[in-house]
Amino acid sequence: MAKEPRPIDELTIWDDAKAMLKKARAEGIETVHERLDQQTPHCKMCELGTSCRNCTMGPCRVSEKKPLGVCGADxxxxxxxxxxxxxxxxxxxxxxxxxxxxxxxxxxxxxxxxxxxxxxxxxxxxxxxxxxxxxxxxxxxxxxxxxxxxxxxxxxxxxxxxxxxxxxxxxxxxxxxxxxxxxxxxxxxxxxxxxxxxxxxxxxxxxxxxxxxxxxxxxxxxxxxxxxxxxxxxxGTPTPRMSTANLGVIKEDQVNILVHGHNPVVSEMILAAARDPQLVARAKELGASGINVAGLCCTGNELLMRQGIPMAGNHLMTELAIITGAVEAIVVDYQCIMPSLVQISGCYHTKFIDTANKARFTGGIHYDFQPATAMTQAKEIVSLAVEGFAQRDKGRVDIPCEPIDIMTGFSNEAVIAALGGSLDPLVQAIVAGDIRGAVGIVGCNNPKIKQDSLNVGLAKELIKRDILVIATGCVTTAAGKAGLLVPEAIEMAGPGLKKICGSLGIPPVLHYGSCVDNSRIMQLCAALANTLNVDISDLPVGASSPEWYSEKAAAIGLYAVASGIQTHLGHPPHILGSKTVTNLAVAGLEDLVGAAFFIEPDPVRTAEIFDERIKAKRKALGLSE
Ligand code: SF4
Ligand code: MSK
Structure with missing residues (x-):
């Protein structure tokens, strides 16, 4: 018998998401949440990481009763x-x-x-x-x-x-x-x-x-x-600018093109093509007031940082954006693009267009996007979207909210420029204790966790404690929707952070870009450590991926830890079947690289753990706690 779907209120903290989930259920469209219900309970061995398919003597599943695989691996x-x-x-x-x-x-x-x-x-x-x-x-x-x-x-x-x-x-x-x-x-x-x-x-x-x-x-x-x-x-190197976020960035009177994936090589060209006067004129001929390019996930973050395009949503909003019924085309490159988007696009007039030979989608319209022909191809893609406007079923359109303002574009170069040309004022603010430390909150949504409850909950708890938050990846849209990416958000911050961010006119949560842009955070930490002549592990900083799901997030977490940064995960990777591996991850690495992971599902407790760590690091540097 089919399982009862979970109540929508348990799935997400956002009204725009709830409205679209209701619409999906009313229209008989399955989303990630129903598919998760069908897949639950998951295989215990796989969850523990104790199943192996690395050769055809197996597959093997080891346990207390059967502790060794066929080859003898424990x-x-x-x-x-x-x-x-x-x-x-x-x-x-x-x-x-x-x-x-x-x-x-x-x-x-x-x-x-x-x-x-x-x-x-x-x-x-x-x-x-x-x-x-x-x-x-x-x-x-x-x-x-x-x-x-x-x-x-x-x-x-x-x-x-x-x-x-x-x-x-x-x-x-x-x-x-x-x-x-x-x-x-x-x-x-x-x-x-x-x-x-x-x-x-x-x-x-x-x-x-x-x-x-x-x-x-x-x-x-x-x-x-x-x-x-x-x-x-x-x-171009990002500079601070204003934009907007949530499903309200999709415009009822415009041709809407969503760019999704990670690499700006395709999406930048789509944006440039969408500004082509002939294509805009054609959109107007068909009754639209213009062409609107909005972002999803990290290719959205890339364009948001550099061009200020509006952001329709993060990982768990990708299906829901199509369900507005007002999307003419979703243009994807690679990574984090659920194959279900092809199926959901098929329920509307939406064209699903893939652009990379290494990330093709059965049922999608494929373009082998190449640098030599990029603009010609981008114009063809935008033209497909424009012509699709005529096929939109206006009776099925529901854009559930008004967009919210966000500030974006914080590259290291932009931060240094805002500080007057060097990191010294930031170092002074840290030394004085106005900014007690910093935590990078990065990564995804995961349907196992109420969407953005931890991403937003943790950011709010940290800024209260005068801990600067730097956000990348899907956390950024969450922070933006929660009103944390505007200068006025200093009202939610502690007194020190409020003073410093207030004087600079910046938010207490800084949008630092996409998933690959965590490298900007690494560079910043290295520069701070070099300025103070200490190791990265001596800095009062942390990293967190509260709602992570992907292999990429695991790589990010591990390079943060190996670089000396204590790292929080909202739920564990599939390692709990080995005490040796788990102990090394959450404790032993501390002795080796000066940092380790900690797993904590509660955002308040997570903030307390970061707070304790930051106190200890500040003390060791001879600073007030
Ligand atoms: Fe092969 Fe050994 Fe893995 Fe079993 S445990 S699948 S024998 S590698
Ligand atoms: S897109 S890796 S869901 S952050 Fe970078 Fe979002 Fe995580 Fe993908």
Whole structure:
């Protein structure tokens, strides 16, 4: 017998989501929540991480009664191997995204495209200088060529370290060197993780976990950082600007195009094409007042940060945005795009358009998006959306709310500019205790958790305690919808944070970008540590992914911990079947890298734990608690 669906009020904290979930149920459309109900209860062994499918002598499921797989692997080995591969999957996603940006840079340097350009020559030269490339007296193309070569090499079989380790404090690099955790090449660490976890290789759980950390570091200080920095070079470094968020950004009188995924290479071009006067004129001919491009998930964050486009929603809003009935096209690149979006698009006039050969969707309209033909392809895609406006069923349109204001665009460069040109005022505010510390809240939604209850709950609890919050990924839309991304949100902050953010005219929760942009937070922590001449693990900072779901979030969490930052997860990864692995994750790593994970489902308790940690770190630095 089919299960009763859970009450809508239990699924999300948002009114726009509730209205669309009601509409979905009334129209007989299944969402992620009903599918979760069908999949629950999940397999216990898989939840514990104690099932293995790594060879055809198995699959094996180990337990107290049957403690060894066919090959003899015990729970520790199996859990560590599974977690290692999970992290490698996440590192691969972010890093392959970074590589795609190098390929766009290559197309620019080699003259294959004029649709993309080097927008930030100054930033390109700064990066080149940091990674040891000569810039004096050289043309921008010459410098770009060498940066491209250096970054391509970061993916290969380097024997020493990835280029951006030049940013890491020496004390941290020494920790990694001692542990054999120094990331050498991105693809190298990912491939080695796959090798180590083949039957009969790395059968020592702690050793596997050290390499998982090295793989994650190759993401954070390699692939992701390359993705962020080259996106800035090509599309511009974000600067503070205002925008709007929630489903109210979808406009009843306009052609609505949603961009979804992660990489700005496609979505930037879609936005540019949507401003084409001929396409706008055609939209008007068909009765629309214009063409509206709005964001979902991280490609939305990328465009929000640099271009200020409105944000329709985060991970669990992606299905619901289509259910408004007012979306002509959803254009996707890759990652976090539920295949169900094709099915739900099919319930309306919405065209689902995929653009990457590595992320095709059965039933979607496919474009093999290439730098050389990007603008032509983008115009074709926008044209499809415009023509679709005529097919919209006005009787099924329901846009449930008005949008809410948000402030975005906080790159490190923008923060330093706002501080008057250096990090010193931030350091002084930390020393004085006005800002007691900072926590990056990052990551996703997960239908197992009431949508955004923890993301928002934790942010509110932290700012009350004069702890600055830096948000990326899907947390940003949650923070925005909760009114935390506007300068007026200082009214919810403690007195110190209120004073500092008030004087700068910035919110107490800063939107720092997409998932790959967690590398901006790493860079900021490294710069603060270098300024204070300490290790990153000495800073009064933390990281949290309260509602995470993805392999990429696990990679982010692990590179944060390995970089010395205590990291909170709202629910555990599938490791609890091994005491060795679990103990290492939540305690043992502290002795090795100066930080560990903690798992806590309650946002108030989580804030208290961060508060205690920040007090201890401040005390150790000789500062007031
Ligand atoms: Fe079973 Fe070992 Fe094969 Fe895994 S690697 S499926 S534990 S025999
Ligand atoms: S999109 S990885 S749901 S943050 Fe980056 Fe959101 Fe998490 Fe995907």
């Amino acid at each position: 729970a520790d080995v199996i859990v560590a191997r599974n977690f290692g591969r999970f992290v490698a999957g996440g590192a691969a996603g972010h890093s392959d995204h970074g590589r795609d940006l190098i390929e766009v840079l290559e197309a620019i340097v080699e003259g294959e495209t004029t649709d993309y350009k080097i927008t930030e020559e100054g930033k390109l030269r700064t990066i080149a200088g940091e990674i040891g490339i000569e810039t004096e007296g050289r043309t921008v193309k010459e410098v770009a060529h060498d940066v491209m070569d250096e970054f391509f090499a970061d993916f290969g079989s380097r024997r020493k370290e990835v280029s951006f380790l030049a940013r890491v404090p020496q004390k941290r690099k020494d920790v990694w060197a001692k542990l054999g955790m120094t990331p050498r090449g991105v693809d190298r660490e990912i491939a080695e993780m796959m090798h180590r976890t083949h039957m009969g290789c790395d059968n020592d759980a702690p050793n596997t976990l050290i390499h998982a950390a090295r793989t994650a570091l190759a993401d954070g200080w390699g692939g992701s950082m390359i993705g962020t920095e080259l996106s800035d070079v090509i599309f």
